Amino acid sequence: MQPTTTIIVRPWNAATLILRITIISLVIITGYAFTTFNTRGVDFWAGVDMLGSNFSALLLTPYLKNITFDVMVHNLFITIGLGFLTTIFGAAIALGLALLAAQNLAPRWLTIIIKGLTAFVRAVPTVLWVLIFAVSAGLGSVAAVLGMTFHSAGYLIKAYSESFEEIDNGTNEAHKASGANWLQIVFKAVLTSSATALLSWTFLRFEINFSTAIAMGAAAGAGGIGYDMFMASGFYLNLHEMGAFTYAVLAFAIVLEAGATRYKASLSK
């Protein structure tokens, strides 16, 4: 029998040290920020009270004033259209490039090049791509379509190529062994096996693009319901109208979610 010693379950190493330092610094920074806010003489509780009344104006008493219901619905569809178009464009570009980025389908050097470039495209936020394209196209819907398409393609290339890499390689091997060529294998084995995954990713990106399209309507002047929201909040200062737009967006988001869920369920049956 040996004498009992303390058993260390989690020994000190670089990872735990870095984690501890990070947590401690975050606590210090947060404390510092809270004690040095410039409140410009606004009382905290008065602020909370106003926040409450703003939210009740927004959410409990929505109505339209400066535009009609028809115009609002029309503009909602412009935003949906922007999200849809950029998703479809992005998906079309991504499908081809993702095949060349998948390790089980393309030579290694090519996959590294494409994956590296798309990592760069994804690292720059969508809004920044829109602003970059605005330099040549001018701020507006064209820059929004280009920038959003660009980022969607980068995102979907990664998602699609990983879906391709996940499929069972044996199926590809069997087709190759029977004399099928690369394109035949891609269409007959790879795309059929990964169709559900590809559609899931595309839907997810459409959801992202829809919300980006709202922001672009306001920030990049791309029109649609985002622009109406920008006007209601920044120009007319009408929270009731803002509330109506919020509910319109929410309604579409719910329809989209329900539709996507059902569609996926019917696919995977």
Add this chain to the structure above:
Amino acid sequence: MPLLQIAQLSKRYGTDKYALEGIDFTVDTGEFVAIIGPSGAGKSTLLRCINHMIPMSSGDVVFADASTKSFNATQLRAHRTQIGMIFQHYNLVNRLSVIENVLHGRLGYKSTVAGVMGWYSNAEKQQAVEILQSLGLSEQMYKRCDQLSGGQKQRVGIARALIQNPKLLLCDEPIASLDPSAAKIIMDTLKDINQRLGITIIVNLHQVDVAMRYAQRIIGINSGKIVCDAAPDAITPTIIHEVYGSEAGELILDFGEQYAQA
């Protein structure tokens, strides 16, 4: 008449030790050959060198009197259409129906466009139906492959290989994932294909007893080299011992139990 001649075939993965070294043998048309050996011996590598799924390092594979060593891409495709391959894990497209999977065996004969679009002639569809009938899969024809049992999946794999009208079937551990009764059906099917259609068969097997029962000839390999090449009745326990090393005892016990009831 020799269908296949393997001449001084060697294969080395990167700078590892040789997976196959100086393999030499000839297979005649209509033969049923079993390749046995412990796992890692090089059985799968050998089969895949025959249809160039794995490039060989040196030596040659002569198939139907043609040296395949320096085949270009088009010649390789044509070479592969002549050779059907069957896998341990069936390797079917699970989402597709049985008959679609079988028709995929024709892709090698098609132009890219016809293959991608799935344009199959009536004769091809007719042949698919007949093959499925002969393998007892008529009722499963329109089922999705993921709804089938293992034994049924393997029969679909065999049907997909047969529709190539192959001269040779390469089977890589076709019964390793099956229960004894399904395994027996598959081995009987292969035997029947060999005898009725005259198709040459090379099958990798882990089970010595199955090899002894079905094959006309057994090639034993160990560490990438041929240790024996003989008819089943010439295979003695000493030879099995040479092929399998220390694993041999367990293997023979194993088969006695497994096949007693089958």
